[in-house]
Amino acid sequence: MVTARAPATSANLGSGFDTFGVALSHPADTVTVERAAETTIEVSGAGARYIPTDPDENVVGAVADALDAPAHIHIDKGVRPSSGLGSSAASAAAAAVALNDLYDRGYSAHDLVPVAAEGEAVVSGEAHADNVAPSLLGGFTVVRSDDGATSVDTDLPLVACLPEVVVSTRDARRVVPESLTMAEHVETVGNAATLAAGMCRSDPELVGRGMDDPVVTPARAELITGYAGVREAAFEAGATGVTVSGAGPSVLAVPKPGRRREVAAAMVEGFADAGVGARAYQTEVGRGASVL
Ligand code: HSE
Numbered sequence: 001m002v003t004a005r006a007p008a009t010s011a012n013l014g015s016g017f018d019t020f021g022v023a024l025s026h027p028a029d030t031v032t033v034e035r036a037a038e039t040t041i042e043v044s045g046a047g048a049r050y051i052p053t054d055p056d057e058n059v060v061g062a063v064a065d066a067l068d069a070p071a072h073i074h075i076d077k078g079v080r081p082s083s084g085l086g087s088s089a090a091s092a093a094a095a096a097v098a099l100n101d102l103y104d105r106g107y108s109a110h111d112l113v114p115v116a117a118e119g120e121a122v123v124s125g126e127a128h129a130d131n132v133a134p135s136l137l138g139g140f141t142v143v144r145s146d147d148g149a150t151s152v153d154t155d156l157p158l159v160a161c162l163p164e165v166v167v168s169t170r171d172a173r174r175v176v177p178e179s180l181t182m183a184e185h186v187e188t189v190g191n192a193a194t195l196a197a198g199m200c201r202s203d204p205e206l207v208g209r210g211m212d213d214p215v216v217t218p219a220r221a222e223l224i225t226g227y228a229g230v231r232e233a234a235f236e237a238g239a240t241g242v243t244v245s246g247a248g249p250s251v252l253a254v255p256k257p258g259r260r261r262e263v264a265a266a267m268v269e270g271f272a273d274a275g276v277g278a279r280a281y282q283t284e285v286g287r288g289a290s291v292l
Contacts, residue, residue, distance in 0.1 A: 002102045003032040006094035006289035007138075008079040008281075009086035010160060010252045011130040014211035014243035015191035017176075021134035021141045024085070024160060025286030027078040031060065031094035033071040033102050039064045045077035047087075059088045059119030060095035066115045067107075069099040082169075083162050084250035089131030092119030096136070097289040109136045109288060114147045125170065131246065138288030140199040155202040156285045157260045159253045160245055161230065161267035163278040167223050172247035175219045184214045208240025208254040217244050224249045226274025230267050237266035 007028045013020040029045075039055040055061025060073050073095060079087040096112040096119075099105070107115070116132035129149060133141040137151035144150075180188070195210025197203075221227040221244060230251050231242045238259030245252040255263040264280035271278035 001032060001034045002098045003030060003292045004094045004098035004101070004289055005030050005292055006090045006097065006135045007286050008090055008160070009131045009134040010084075010158070010250070011086060011128070011246040012216070012243070013195060013252070014213035014217055014241070015188050015195055016142070017213070017216045018128060018130055019142055020192070020195070021086075021130045021143070022158070023134040023138045023286045023288055024158065024281065024283045026283055027085070027281065029078050029087070029090035029094050030076040030292070031091060031098050032074045032076075033095065033098040035102060036070055036072045039070045040072050042072075042074045043077060044074070046079065047081040048077055050081050051075070051077070057122065059092040059122050062119040062122045063092050063095045063116060064099060066118045067096070067099050067103065067105060069103040069105070071099060071102060080162065082166055084167070084244065084246040084248045085160060085162065086131035086135055086246060088123045089116065089120060089135045092116040093132050093135035093289045095119070097291060101291050110149065112136055113143075113149050117147070123169070134288070136288050139285060140196075142196070151288075152199055154199045154285050156199070156204060156207060157255055157257075158283050158285065159234070159239075159255055159260060159264045159267060159280055160250050160283055161253070161264065161271065161278050161280040162250045163224065163226065163271045163276045165225055165249045165276055167248040169247040172220050172223060175223065176216050177219060180215045187214050204240050204254050204256060211241035211243045211254070213243065220244050220248055224251070226271045226276050227251065229273055230270035233266040233270035234263050237262040239263050
């Protein structure tokens with residue numbers, strides 16, 4: 001029997017749509033695997049009742065198929081589904097690491113990125129790697145269209161605020177504009193490069209400034225009740241940048257040094273002002289998946 005843990009993640013970071021991601025130090029999913037003739041799945045923990053146990057409909061079933069590693073798989077969810085915090089990616093990454101170890105496949109974490117992304121295709125219809133890459137590799141990650149991923153370790157506190165509203169990834173992708181102007185392209189590239197430089201320097205001011213995104217985030221913010229008020233409250237409490245986490249509904253903020261607790265409280269209050277319950281994770285950029 002092998003158990004692995006894989007962290008929640010926040011994809012996009014505003015200017016890096018479908019490209020950037022970070023691993024969060026918590027929450028995380030834990031997956032335990034045991035050799036079996038056929039794959040079976042059990043799920044417990046946060047939002048377990050919404051997750052299919054049919055291997056053809058669950059991300060970990062696709063991962064077991066891709067690794068030719070049938071197993072009895074128990075997923076303990078620490079990351080709520082449809083949260084914008086890479087819930088399915090955390091399960092896929094933990095399963096990939098656990099099954100790789102159980103069957104002695106010898107793949108590296110980088111090798112497992114496209115494997116875990118196959119699992120993502122089961123839930124979102126497309127094989128995005130911007131959540132599975134940070135969940136497997138840790139740190140700040142940049143994924144490319146050739147399935148390659150680059151990761152950088154960084155020291156950065158974060159707040160991820162999860163409201164009690166549901167936004168499906170499919171709906172959030174439908175509202176993404178199909179084109180952008182040259183001025184928006186130039187602004188986005190400048191912001192994304194600033195953010196990446198900030199990650200390399202563990203500089204919250206640069207990262208926050210680089211999160212601005214004139215194209216995707218404004219369209220998606222409309223799907224999150226209370227977003228504008230939460231964003232403003234986070235800035236007033238000491239955030240350097242605020243954006244939609246992944247496809248939402250979670251909202252991600254980078255706090256100035258020493259302001260994480262205040263930013264978290266202000267975001268929860270911002271949602272409360274809009275009549276929405278929410279919880280805030282006071283977290284930081286963390287490590288990738290590992291066998292326990
Ligand atoms: N980059 C993806 C999106 C992450 O924003 O739609 C969620 O799969």
